Amino acid sequence: MGGTFQNAVLSAKGRRTEEPPIGWLMNLALSRPGLISLAAGFTDSATLPAAETRTIAERILNRPRSARAALQYGSTFGLDELREITARRIYELDRQAVAAAEEASPGSGAVLPAKEAYAPKRVLITNGSQQLLYLATEALCDPGDIALLEDPTYFVFLGIAQSFGLRCRGVATGPQGVEPEALEAALDRIERAGELDRVKLLYLVSYYQNPTGRSASWEAKRRVAEVLARFERKLGRPICVLEDAAYREMGFAPGGAPSMLCAPGGPERTVYSGTYSKPFATGLRIGFGLLPPGLFETAGRLKNNHDFGTANFQQHILAEALRSGVYDAHLEVLRRRYARKARWMARAIAANFPPEAEWSPPSGGMYFWIRWPRRMRVGPGSRLFREALASDVLYVPGRFCYAKDETRKIPDREMRLSFGNATRREIEEGTARLAAAARKVLARGGYGKS
Amino acid sequence: MGGTFQNAVLSAKGRRTEEPPIGWLMNLALSRPGLISLAAGFTDSATLPAAETRTIAERILNRPRSARAALQYGSTFGLDELREITARRIYELDRQAVAAAEEASPGSGAVLPAKEAYAPKRVLITNGSQQLLYLATEALCDPGDIALLEDPTYFVFLGIAQSFGLRCRGVATGPQGVEPEALEAALDRIERAGELDRVKLLYLVSYYQNPTGRSASWEAKRRVAEVLARFERKLGRPICVLEDAAYREMGFAPGGAPSMLCAPGGPERTVYSGTYSKPFATGLRIGFGLLPPGLFETAGRLKNNHDFGTANFQQHILAEALRSGVYDAHLEVLRRRYARKARWMARAIAANFPPEAEWSPPSGGMYFWIRWPRRMRVGPGSRLFREALASDVLYVPGRFCYAKDETRKIPDREMRLSFGNATRREIEEGTARLAAAARKVLARGGYGKS
Incomplete structure (x- = not known):
């Protein structure tokens, strides 16, 4: 007996599942405490609601009745009150967004669906929202199924897709988010290859996207829904839109487009996911999903097997x-704080970065997306990455935000910078160091391998 | 377009995963507040550590440094300090148990493995431990693989097995827990059928088992390891023992057998799972596993995709x-409280139950297992179940604790009673009512269908 769990004993999924591609980046940051990390997507530590959480925990634990309720098992689908509040919040966000879309452009096509679409029993x-993304994928996808993902997209979802053995197809994005023409072209190609029935989902991070900071415009969303509807008619079933709205409430100013629920066919195809972790405290991992009924049932059963319910105490808090x-x-x-940090970073980039860098300041979330000239390389093997590391600053190479998709090349001249947990000094100093490294590499002309 | 997520769009797993078989039982209890539930495995509400949790939460949240640490993201594998404490506790439990086993019977065969087997990096x-059971199964099993389960076993694990499409084989248990002869016979049969290579795991709830309250003796465990080793030599790889030690710390008196880690080959084949939820507060869902290195790596990657780490705040608490x-x-x-509640229930059963009922008081955990005469039926369609319900008392029909296994019949004359969250009055009144219902059914002679 070999004595260890070789591949022979693991499941196909166990054998397939790879190390998270940016695990080494996290370890790098941890192993070098002097490093300024503009890589991590951690939230701002200084504004974490310590006093608020303490007061709430006291309030809950001081009364025997609420203490017992919070410290006892809850139910698999979640605390009813939290499900109700969540349903109401999503409804309210969409109600306001639809009104704004109609006011800005009458006949926008945004329609608030019947209240049933926001029923607490669908929540x-x-x-965290991560588990919702996992459960939805598990409910929908077999190995070899096709997932459509934004180019670029949230890299942790790429881990899920990899583990499930999905074939990913990248869909180009622009300043207005996902590009409906690119989606249509991708679906046309898939249809010509006779594989339309393998298309299970389109994953959209539609508000202040991780990693680009961009939001999908309502116009883009409406047209995405039209494209999907065209193919759904051929399939006779929905193509799920997994709409990741994790940053929706983290715009620097109020506003934002309606969710995909407000497009024709929205409530039948949309799994809307969100989180209370990033806007409140990431140490309390509470996310949520609003799912079409048939899918809710399946995801709920899976959740029951995963853990029969998220920790009740956190939900009560x-x-x-x-x-x-x-x-x-x-x-x-938080919004004011992040808006200020984004301004610091924008100013630092504007003051220091060479003109070859393309970027624009985000209006929400916690990320900047930088694109360098064509011949620049920024991956872990590149000159720039090494120069940056030598000056103790870390970024996320953009290539890690692209799905494996042999039908297109992965660009290696983009990077994600996060101001989430960086201090003002770190933002300014880190940006300046990175700019100096980039100038050095640009001056030399040879950008090295990726 | 049908508008709903029919089977066509779900994954094979999504289509396969059934409603939890005792969901209706839970709903029944919730829908009839007057009901005395001796069915639910909830822990004792009166002893939930409200004041303790409040003090600890205050302590953590009062200091900016610890508050920030607790409310920020943690790491995927868990809080390092908690992993260290956990590793040490398991080691200490086994160290004491091995010493006791050797003292009771020198040459017991119990050997404390090298400290490396309890390394924090394996934790x-x-x-909750439920997620550990899920991750281990996900890492190991493909549909059609064979899992060996105790007859009877923890019914929530049956949900996992069903969802993964496992073929289950029941292994008889007795007062000393799992019966090594039955295990050997099952493996022999599987080998003769040419399917030995599909055997992935043996699931053992080895301390104060849910549902029977019984513990596996060290002698039984040692012989189980010998049986497994015999077949492992043929396979050239380990057969994983998923040892669910959820109730290990909940014995009414100190003691208990060493874990499966202390048998020859133990550290290579044992996934040891435990929990802090049941012994402390089920509203804080913190479980853990100690895994062989190769399996740890895979389960850790899966955990990263599931949720990249359990809520940090709970872990700090x-x-x-x-x-x-x-x-x-x-x-x-808790131990004193549960011992007292067990005594109340034992007294109530002894005073009220007809002599036809076979049972023995548990020495830990929170369950009584009752076996009725051969012709009695206790399932949801039985006279007894209906009579009990008519007198507002609920139990778990034992049949739900048996895996589907066509090679043997599932008995329908056993039931699980829990005193976990019942008050003294509920224990006494519920037991008396159940006894009256049983006497009525026994007197009539016809026990009805299951």
Whole structure:
């Protein structure tokens, strides 16, 4: 007996599942404490709601009745009150967004669906929105199924897709988010290859996207829905839109497009996922999904097998924060804070970066996306990466945000910078160091391998 | 377009995964508040550590440094301090158990493995031990693989097995837990059928088992390891023992057998799972696993895709409870409390149940297992179940604790009673009502269908 769990004993999925591609980046940051990390997507530590959480925890634990409720098992789908509040919040966001879309452009096509589409019984509370993405993928996808992903996209979802053995197809994005023409072209190609029935989902990070900071315009979303509807008619079933709205509430100013629920056929095809972790406290991992009924049932059964319910205590804390207004007050603090940090970073980039860098300041979320000239390389083997590391600054090479898709090349001249947990000094100093490294590499002309 | 997520769009797993078989039982309990539920495995609400958790939460959130650490993202595998404490606790439990086994019977064969087997880097912190069971199964099993399960076993694991499309084989248990002869016979049969290579795991709830309350003796465990080793030599790889030690710390008196890690080959084949939820607070869902290195790596990658780490705040609370001694002090309270509740239930059963009922009082955990005469039926369609329901008392029909296995019949004359969250009055009244219902059914002689 070999004594270890060789491949012979693992499942196909176990054998297939790879190391997270940016695990080494995280380890690098941890192993060099002097490093300025503009790579991590951590939230701002200074504004974490310590006092608020303490007060809420006390309030819950001081009363025997609420203490017992919070410290006992809950139910698989989540705390009913939290499901109700969540359903109401999504409805309210969409109601306002539809009104704004119609006011800006009458006949926008945005229609608030019947209230049933936002029923609390469609809400599943999960361990961060990550678990919701996992459960939805598990409910929908077999190995070899096709997932359509934005180019670039949230890299942790790429880990899910890889583990499930999905074939990924990248869909180009632009300043207005996902490009409907690119989606249509991708689906046409898939159809010509006779594989339309393998298309299970389109994954969209539609608000202040990780990694680009861009939001999908309503116009783009509406046309995406039209494209999908065209192919759904051929298939006789929905193509799921997994709409990841993790950053929706983290715009620097109010506003934002309606969700994909507000497009024709939206409630039948949209799995809407969101989170209370990033806007409140990432140490409390509470995410949620709003799912079409048939899919809710399946995802709920899977959730029951995964863990029969997210920790009740956290859910009670979040429900109380939402009910009492503490959550919304904190959200305001966070928005102002992130807007200020984004301004610091924008100013630092404008002041230091060479003119060859293309970028634009985000209007929400916590990321900047930088694109360098054609011949520049920024991957882990590149001169720039090494120069940056030598001056103790870290970024996420953009290539890690692209799915494996042999039908197109992965660009290696983009990078993600995050100001999430960086201090003002780190933002300014890190940006300046990175700019100096880039100037050095640009001056030499040879950009090295990726 | 049909508008709903029919089977056509779901994954094979999504289509396969069934409603949890006792979901209706839970709903029944919720829908009839007057009902005395001796069915639910909830823990004792009155002893939930509200004051302790409040103090700890305050301590963590009052200091900016620890507050930020607890409310920020953690790492995928868990809080390092909690992993260290957990590794040490398991080691210490086994060290004491091996010493006791050797003292009781020199040459017992129990050997404490090298400390490396209990290394913190093998500990994965999960959302309750349920998630650990899920991750281990996901890492190991493909549809059609064979899992060996105790007859009877923990029914939520049956949901996992069903969802993964495993073929289950039941292994008889007795007062000493799993019966090594039955295991050997099952493996012999599987080998003769040419399917030995499909055997991936043996799932054992080895301490105060849910549902029977029985513990596996060291002698049984040692012989189980010998049987497995015999077949492992033929396979050239380990057969994983998924040892669910959820109730290990919940014995009414100290003691208990060494874990499967202490048998020859133990550290190579054993996934040891445990939990801090049941002994402390089920509203804080913190479980853990100690895994062989190759399997740890795979389960860790899967965990990263599931949720990239259990909520940090809960982990900090548990780590502080463990570090400060609050956890152990609470455990003592709980043990005394459960011992007392078990005595109440034992007295009520002894005083009220007809002599036809076979049972014995547990020495830990929170369950009684009752076996009725051969012709009695206790399933949801039985007279007894209906009579019990008519007198507002609920139990878990034992049949739900047996895996589907066509090679043997599932008995329908056993039931699980839990005193976990029942009050003294509920224990006494519920037991009396159930006894009256049983006497009525026994007197009539016809026991109805299952």
